Amino acid sequence: MGLETVHFKCHHCNYCCTKVICLPTPWDVIRIVKATGLNPYRFLDFLTPDQISEVPANDPTWLKCGGQRYLMALQQHNHVCHFLNPVTRLCGIYEARPILCRLFPFKYRESRDGRFLGFTLHSDVGCPRHRDGVVEVPELYALYQEDEQHQQDYQDLVRVFNRKRYLGKRPQDFVEMFIVSNEQRAMSNE
Ligand code: SF4
Numbered sequence: 001m002g003l004e005t006v007h008f009k010c011h012h013c014n015y016c017c018t019k020v021i022c023l024p025t026p027w028d029v030i031r032i033v034k035a036t037g038l039n040p041y042r043f044l045d046f047l048t049p050d051q052i053s054e055v056p057a058n059d060p061t062w063l064k065c066g067g068q069r070y071l072m073a074l075q076q077h078n079h080v081c082h083f084l085n086p087v088t089r090l091c092g093i094y095e096a097r098p099i100l101c102r103l104f105p106f107k108y109r110e111s112r113d114g115r116f117l118g119f120t121l122h123s124d125v126g127c128p129r130h131r132d133g134v135v136e137v138p139e140l141y142a143l144y145q146e147d148e149q150h151q152q153d154y155q156d157l158v159r160v161f162n163r164k165r166y167l168g169k170r171p172q173d174f175v176e177m178f179i180v181s182n183e184q185r186a187m188s189n190e
């Protein structure tokens, strides 16, 4: 284990698709919409603090509307992710799944001076951490970097959204905001 590889193999126990609430970034949502053609409201939920007590009040991705806080999440039905196939028990959007799902249960390690030290496996997220496989670190690192950038974009968008004031503001309006801004970006690149 080190900077080249990390020992792990997913055994599809489904723990992370049932016991863990997945919080996608806007980029994940856009990728899922493109891959499935689904309306995002078919698979998104907006959770209030009593529904997701693990996320601190100062997390920068809380959406603020009408005196309430909401967090964008993938829907769960009886604690099962909307996209878990009930027959195969595999992810139904595997190629388009959120980056958070791809990085689970890897933990980024760095030295005190910020030097990258490789990945290990989180010991406290419920994954059985089977070590009978090998995962390439450079690919994980690229994914981690991409997620960092997406999280930054996400926080910037939430900041803009939270500054808006109008009657009838709903957390769903955030989705319209980032889908519209993504379409405008795509058009300006054409
Ligand atoms: S999107 Fe797929 S991998 Fe992620 S929690 Fe849902 S079923 Fe699991």
Ligand code: SF4
Pocket: 009, 010, 011, 012, 013, 014, 015, 016, 017, 104, 105, 126, 127, 128, 129, 130
């Ligand atoms: S908890 Fe670990 S072993 Fe189980 S499905 Fe998730 S990544 Fe795979």
